[in-house]
Amino acid sequence: MATRRTFLQSAGLALAALYSRPYLHASDRPVFLEEFGYGDVTLAPGRALDQFENTQSVLMGLNEDSLLKPWRLRAGLPAPGVSLGGWYAVNGFCPGHTFGQWISALSRGYAATGDARRQAHVDKLLALYQPVISGRFYKNFRFPAYVFDKVVCGVIDAHQFAHSSQAFPILDQTVDAALPYLPSHALDRDKPQLEWRASIGDNTTPDYGWDEPYTLPENLYLAWQRGAGARYKKLAGRYLLDKTYFDPLSEDKDVLANHHAYSFCNALSSAMEAYICTGSQKHLLAAKNAFEMISEVQSFATGGWGPNESFVAPDSSTLFNSLSSTHSSFETPCGSYAHFKLTRYLLRVTRDGRYGDSMERVFYNTVLGAKRLEPDGHAFYYSDYNFEGKRVYFGDRWPCCSGTLPQVAADYHILGYFHEGDTVYVNLYHPSTLRWTTPDGVAVQLEQKTRYPLDENIALGVRASRASRFTVRLRIPAWAQGATVRVNGNRVSPPVSLGFATLRREWKDGDRIELTLPLPMRLEPIDPQHSDTVALVRGPLVLFALNTEAPRVTRQQLLAAQRGPGQTLEETVWHAQTGSGTLRLVPFTGLGEDRYTTYLNVS
Numbered sequence: 001m002a003t004r005r006t007f008l009q010s011a012g013l014a015l016a017a018l019y020s021r022p023y024l025h026a027s028d029r030p031v032f033l034e035e036f037g038y039g040d041v042t043l044a045p046g047r048a049l050d051q052f053e054n055t056q057s058v059l060m061g062l063n064e065d066s067l068l069k070p071w072r073l074r075a076g077l078p079a080p081g082v083s084l085g086g087w088y089a090v091n092g093f094c095p096g097h098t099f100g101q102w103i104s105a106l107s108r109g110y111a112a113t114g115d116a117r118r119q120a121h122v123d124k125l126l127a128l129y130q131p132v133i134s135g136r137f138y139k140n141f142r143f144p145a146y147v148f149d150k151v152v153c154g155v156i157d158a159h160q161f162a163h164s165s166q167a168f169p170i171l172d173q174t175v176d177a178a179l180p181y182l183p184s185h186a187l188d189r190d191k192p193q194l195e196w197r198a199s200i201g202d203n204t205t206p207d208y209g210w211d212e213p214y215t216l217p218e219n220l221y222l223a224w225q226r227g228a229g230a231r232y233k234k235l236a237g238r239y240l241l242d243k244t245y246f247d248p249l250s251e252d253k254d255v256l257a258n259h260h261a262y263s264f265c266n267a268l269s270s271a272m273e274a275y276i277c278t279g280s281q282k283h284l285l286a287a288k289n290a291f292e293m294i295s296e297v298q299s300f301a302t303g304g305w306g307p308n309e310s311f312v313a314p315d316s317s318t319l320f321n322s323l324s325s326t327h328s329s330f331e332t333p334c335g336s337y338a339h340f341k342l343t344r345y346l347l348r349v350t351r352d353g354r355y356g357d358s359m360e361r362v363f364y365n366t367v368l369g370a371k372r373l374e375p376d377g378h379a380f381y382y383s384d385y386n387f388e389g390k391r392v393y394f395g396d397r398w399p400c401c402s403g404t405l406p407q408v409a410a411d412y413h414i415l416g417y418f419h420e421g422d423t424v425y426v427n428l429y430h431p432s433t434l435r436w437t438t439p440d441g442v443a444v445q446l447e448q449k450t451r452y453p454l455d456e457n458i459a460l461g462v463r464a465s466r467a468s469r470f471t472v473r474l475r476i477p478a479w480a481q482g483a484t485v486r487v488n489g490n491r492v493s494p495p496v497s498l499g500f501a502t503l504r505r506e507w508k509d510g511d512r513i514e515l516t517l518p519l520p521m522r523l524e525p526i527d528p529q530h531s532d533t534v535a536l537v538r539g540p541l542v543l544f545a546l547n548t549e550a551p552r553v554t555r556q557q558l559l560a561a562q563r564g565p566g567q568t569l570e571e572t573v574w575h576a577q578t579g580s581g582t583l584r585l586v587p588f589t590g591l592g593e594d595r596y597t598t599y600l601n602v603s
Contacts, residue, residue: 029279030349031420032276032348032349032420033347033348033349033351033418033419033420033425034348034418034419034420035344035348035414035418036413036414036417036418036419036434036436037111037414038108038111038112038161038410038413038414039111039112039113039114039413040413040417040434040435040436041112041413041414041416041417041432041433041434041435042432042433042435043412043413043430043431043432044430044431044432044433044449045431046430046431046568047368047569047570047589048368048409048412048430051368051370051372051405051409051412052109052112052409052410052412052413054372054373054409055105055373055405055406055409055410056105056106056109056118056406056409056410058373058374058375058406059102059105059106059109059406060106060117060118060121061375062084062102062375063081063082064081064124064125064128065079065080065081065082066081066082066083066084067084067099067102067125067128068081068128068129068132069081069082069083069084069089069090070083070088070089070090070092070095070096071096071099071129071132071137072132073090074090074095074096074134074136074137074141075132075133075134075136075137076134076136077131077132084377084397084398085377085397085398086377086396086397086398086399087396087397087398087399087400088377088397088398092398093142093396094142094143094146094147094400095141096137096147097143097146097147097150097400097403098150098398098400098402098403099129099147099150099151099154100147100149100150100151100152100153100154100155101150101153101154101403101404101406101407102154102403102406103122103125103126103154103155103157103158104150104153104154104157104158104407105406105407105409105410106118106121106122106125106162106406107122107154107157107158107160107161107162107164108157108161108407108410108411108413109406109410110122110161110162111161111162112410112413118162119162119163122158122162122164123162123164123166126155126158126164126166126167126170127166129170130166130169130170130173133170133173133174133177134177135177135178135180135181137177137178138177138178138180138181138182139181141181142211143211143212144178144181144182144211145182145183145211145212145213145216145239146211146212146213148174148178148182148216149212149213149215149216149219150403151174152171152174152175152216152219152220152223153215153219155167155168155170155171155174156171156219156222156223156226156228159171159226159228160226168227168228168229171223171228172228172229175231175235182213183213184238185238185239186213186238186239186240186241186242186243187211187213187241188241188244188245212260212263212266213239214241214263214264214266214267214270215266215267215269215270216235216236216239216270217236217237217239217240217270217273217274218236218269218270218272218273220232220233220235220236220239221233221236221270221273221274221276221277222273224236224277225277233277236270236273236274236277237274237278239270240270240271240274240283241267241270242282245264245267245286246271246282246283246286247282247286249285249286249287249289249290250282250283250285250286250289252285252289254293254297254314256290256293256294256297256298256311257311257312257313257314258310258311258313259310259311260309260310261298261305261306261309261310261311261331261335262306262309262331262334262335262338264311265290265294265305265306265335265338265339265342266337266338266341268286268287268290268291268338268342269287269338269341269342269345271283271284271286271287272284272287272342272345272346272349273345275287275349276345276349284349287342287345287346288346288350291342291343291346291355291358293314294311295358297312297314298311298312298319300319300329300330300385300526300535300598301365301524301526301535301537301542301598301599302330302361302362302365302366302383302385302535302542302588302598303339303358303361303362303365303366304329304330304332304335304336304362304365304366304383304385305330305335306329306330306331306335307319307322307326307328307329307330307385308322308326308328309328309331317527317529317530319526319527320526320527320529320530320533322385322386323385323386323387323526323533323598323599324386324387326386327382327384327386327389327390328382328384329382329383329384329385329386329389330366330382330383330385331381331382331401332366332367332370332380332381332382332383332401333367333370333379333380333381333401333402333404333405333408334400334401334404335366336362336363336366336367336404336408337404337407337408337411339358339359339362340359340362340363340408340411340415343355343356343358343359343362344359344414344415347359347418347427348418350498351425351498351500352498352499353427353475353476353477353478353498353499353500354478354498354499356427356428356475356499357475357477357478357479357499357540359415359427359428360428360429360477360540361540363415363428363430364453364540364541364569364587364588364589365540365541365542365587365588366383366588367405367408368588368589369383369391369587369588369589369590369591370405371391371392371393373402373405373406374393376397377397377398377402378393378394378397379393379394379397379398379399379401379402379405380393380394380401380405381393381394381399381400381401382394383588385598385599386597387550387597387599388595388597389544389595389596389597389598390593390594390595390596391591391592391593412430415427415428416428416430416432416434416448417434417436417446419436421439422438422439422440422469422470422471423470423471423472423473424436424444424446424470424471424472424473425473425475425500426446426448426460426472426473426474426475427475428475429448429450429452429453429458429475429515429517430448430450430452431448431449431450432448433445433446433447433448434446434448438468438470440468442464442465442466442468442470443464443465444462444463444464444465444468444470444507445462445463445464446460446461446462446463446472447460447461447463448460449461451567451568452517452539453519453538453539453540453541453569454566454568454569454572456516456517456518456519456539457514457515457516458514458515458516458517459512459513459514459515460472460512460513460514460515461510461511461512462507462508462509462510462511462512462513463509463510464507464508464509464511465509466509467506467507467508467509468506468507469504469505469506469507470504470507471502471503471504472502472503472504472507472513473500473501473502473503474494474500474501474503474513474515475499475500476496476499476500476501476517477499477517477539477540478499479520479522479539479540480517480518480519480539481518481520482518483501483515483516483517483518484515484516485501485503485513485514485515485516486513486514487503487505487511487512487513487514488511488512489512489514517539518539519538519539519541520538520539521536521537521538521558521559521561522536522537522538522559523535523536523537523555523558523559523602524537526599532601532602532603533599533600533601533602534555534558534599534600534602535598535599535600536558536559536561536576536585536600538574541569541587542587542588542598543561543574543585543586543587544585544586544587544588544591544596544597544598545583545584545585545596545597545598545600546583546584546585546586546594546595546596547583547595547596547597548595549580550597550600550601551578551579551580551581551583551600552578552579552580552603553576553578553579553580553583553600553602553603554578554579554602554603555602557576557577557578557579557583558576558600558602560576560577561574561575561576561583561585562574562575562576569587569589569590570587570589570590571590572586572587572590573585573586573590574586
């Protein structure tokens with residue numbers, strides 16, 4: 001019997017026959033779903049908006065001299081101001097590493113809010129950065145490509161989202177300074193470090209093999225797309241990790257095991273940009289196949305992956321063993337950022353709602369429950385799926401996740417909706433308002449009101465400047481058997497294809513869509529070898545058991561857990577009656593300082 005996976009593989013091979021060559025003309029390119037602008041979506045009050053505002057506030061409050069200090073010192077220039085400390089300090093693990101990410105996040109924040117202070121702050125930081133651009137920064141440096149890549153991302157985002165006129169000259173200057181200290185081609189982090197050093201000579205540190213150039217192609221392709229010049233498309237191709245990664249993945253060979261999980265998931269976004277910019281079907285197949293491997297073999301019930309920051313071997317017990325051997329289960333802000341980018345690319349290219357399902361699971365069960373970023377650099381790093389788990393701050397200040405969390409929180413604005421032609425796709429169910437102008441010039445507003453995934457009902461109110469015929473496509477999660485749709489109170493039966501229900505009609509101001517998604521309780525085992533070690537999942541939501549010792553509980557008792565009162569996810573507790581007494585279960589966003597476990601052993 002053909003499985004979904006074999007179907008996707010055969011479909012991919014058929015596509016390969018159609019698109020086996022790079023695009024010859026712009027008209028050859030397939031049409032992809034378009035993202036809305038950051039400012040087209042307003043987040044309603046709630047945890048996502050709180051996280052966005054918290055991270056933006058921290059970045060706006062950082063001292064400029066402190067931000068520039070490692071850059072100035074490594075360039076041999078006077079460096080007033082107090083060091084930020086932690087990883088960011090000149091003698092830290094990775095000096096200046098998040099500078100580019102923070103410019104990116106503030107640029108996206110300006111695009112989302114229109115707050116002129118953020119735009120002015122981006123302009124000021126770029127003006128302060130330009131005089132300190134120096135190859136000396138990258139000389140004898142542990143992570144030259146890693147930091148350079150983040151600066152590229154920040155500068156091109158400043159151009160795209162904060163409308164910086166100085167961005168592209170600064171980009172050219174940065175590239176000229178950094179290139180002599182970068183490898184000449186793509187290098188695999190997990191290869192012997194001697195091979196790395198041979199590519200660059202002795203002008204680097206002994207741990208240069210830890211460098212992470214995996215999204216360099218993605219950001220360089222984006223620089224080319226945004227008008228920075230043909231140079232960037234050529235550079236992007238140089239750093240594609242084809243031989244050891246994309247080539248075997250495109251042939252459906254699982255080579256993920258023991259690779260650094262965040263880096264190699266992030267690299268798949270580079271593969272997607274290679275497909276978008278050049279038509280390389282190999283890179284699309286590599287990304288699609290790798291997603292299957294990650295979702296089927298690597299993932300916990302939360303959608304997170306990579307215990308101890310490493311992908312695991314297929315058909316092993318590594319995920320199960322990690323429940324008692326480590327508290328470093330999923331590199332949360334960094335990993336969710338990579339996961340959201342990959343699923344966003346794949347959804348835009350394939351229009352398949354299953355990528356939205358995956359995005360939704362990671363959204364509600366991982367990064368949305370991250371602890372607040374603190375002005376002193378304390379940041380949430382790992383989700384802990386240990387049998388004795390706890391949410392804690394990372395030990396070092398300003399780690400890598402302090403750079404990606406502000407980017408992730410800004411990107412909440414662009415995860416929920418997509419469009420093509422006269423069709424709008426509703427991808428995530430979360431209180432928000434979308435503003436959209438249809439191709440025939442009608443101003444449309446979709447206001448989404450819901451307590452999902454606490455409740456099963458989602459309401460979408462339509463405001464329109466005049467009556468207009470267009471299409472609304474609603475994602476129906478794979479687990480939501482029996483979903484119902486009503487328009488203006490009347491039950492309708494829209495066709496469902498690739499996980500989206502299609503509503504095409506003439507819409508008028510005041511129309512209302514009501515979607516009901518049943519939220520079934522189910523148990524998901526950690527792996528096939530340990531079917532009695534399970535997580536309790538309700539709809540897209542994992543429920544974490546608060547406990548001090550392992551309870552005696554059956555499958556039936558877990559599935560019979562009852563929801564207590566509460567208006568938000570943070571306030572709501574489920575209760576299961578077990579042989580050890582009442583077991584309390586909460587979503588990840590509702591965890592405080594209590595001990596908890598993600599998985600339970602059932603009898």
